[in-house]
Amino acid sequence: MARRYDPDRRQRIIDAAIRVAGRDGLAGLSHRTVAAEADVPLGSTTYHFATLDDLLVAALCQANEGFAAVLDASGALADDDLAAGLARVLGDWLNGDRPGAELEYELYLAALRRPALRPVAARWAEETGARLSARIDAVTARALLALMDGICLQVLLTGGSYDEEYAREAFERVIG
Amino acid sequence: MARRYDPDRRQRIIDAAIRVAGRDGLAGLSHRTVAAEADVPLGSTTYHFATLDDLLVAALCQANEGFAAVLDASGALADDDLAAGLARVLGDWLNGDRPGAELEYELYLAALRRPALRPVAARWAEETGARLSARIDAVTARALLALMDGICLQVLLTGGSYDEEYAREAFERVIG
């Protein structure tokens, strides 16, 4: 009954959704679980996000900024050795916040089956590609992006560990 | 009441699961939906596959053979120009049976959140890597695999179309 007129309500629901998805995966995400995590009544989550897709889009948009932030903060794009810089930032991201990386990828990959998420996933790819394009030609940027995705996938899917030197070598070859 | 002692019961349930997952995605997969698709009673699916993970593992194992079959049949590994061969087979797979490719990837990516699927996903990566290793050194094979995953992902996630020439160029650079 408390906390009527909570100006941050919507944002708190998104944050709660990210926590729930991070803990239990997308399968554990529902209006109710998010409501419980955010400590708001069920009706509040359904009011702000009529469908789960709406909530997913908001969560994906926010989670997407995780890697972008790491990428910008690392200065890898300004590194003299771009391949080494990318390999380093990927390692920082994968080893620094593995659950966060898993969540980000899960949301990203969810676009495969949820058309509503595709524009967001596509925009992320475009924006990251654009950052790379500031350093290198468009084709190489796109290939680097694909390679980064593939390497992350191999690490996350097989549960293996990240091999920075191998990544650097692969990036270097693509850069040519 | 009919069809007692159906020796192919288990296999028919797996086939039904693949059809359901292909049509409605993993989210639409349940003991009941599979039972309905296979035209068997609910108890039959729960008997042969106590948990959904059991069923997923069986489906993933079977679906995994799709790309491998295309890869073998294409003769890409025997192609003089490995990069061109891989780019061609990827195009055949993505354009020839898009729903099948989506399903295979969805099952593959499900390993991210379902530990039970990880060994299967890891084995697929190993086996495909081994096929490539017959043609090229192990590091390059692994990088090629990552790049193939990444390129497929970009196509499937963004809904874009596959650019074979771009893929060939990227493969070529990795091969060096």
Add this chain to the structure above:
DNA sequence: GCATCATATGTACGCTCGTACACATGGGAT
């Protein structure tokens, strides 16, 4: 002040889900 309307709340309905379990059936070992 007052009307308006976006926001917030609680409850209820019908559905599907996983799971459990009691019972039926008949192939194959003995």
Add this chain to the structure above:
DNA sequence: ATCCCATGTGTACGAGCGTACATATGATGC
């Protein structure tokens, strides 16, 4: 011929789900 048990069948239970909706509240514009 008989028994065992893997396999097959039907039903029920409790839980969680999305959704809808009637109602409450107070910020905001006038």
